[in-house]
Amino acid sequence: MSTETAAKTVDVKGQNCPMPVIKTKGAFDDVSAGETLEVVATDxxxxxxxxxxxxxxxxxxxxxxQETTEGGEDVYKHYIKKVE
Known part of the structure; x- marks a missing residue:
């Protein structure tokens, strides 16, 4: 999975619970059925x-x-598809 296949990316790096989930839900509401949302977090x-x-x-x-390291910081990427 990569950003090329995600319809929208939400960057919540530097934000802690519950903000990643709150912002994910808000962005997910704007994604159409069949599309994928990418969420990039550090929490x-x-x-x-x-x-x-x-x-x-x-x-x-x-x-x-996915768990990766970018610039010495742990980064967590989540890919969520909206189903019909």
Whole structure:
């Protein structure tokens, strides 16, 4: 999964719980069915928080979660598809 395949990217780096989930939900509302939202976070809690949100949201499918390091900082990328 990469940004080329995401319809929209939300950057919530530097924000802690609950903001990554709140901003994910807001951005997800603007994504059309069949499109994928990419969320980029630095809060390690976003891994479980966004997974839990996606599992409890009828039209959300968590496709992938990736942990990377950028500029010495841990970065967590989440890919959520809006299903019909």
């Amino acid at each position: 390690s809690g976003s891994l479980s928080d966004i997974k839990g949100w996606a599992e409890s949201t009828a039209d959300a499918e968590l496709l992938d979660q």
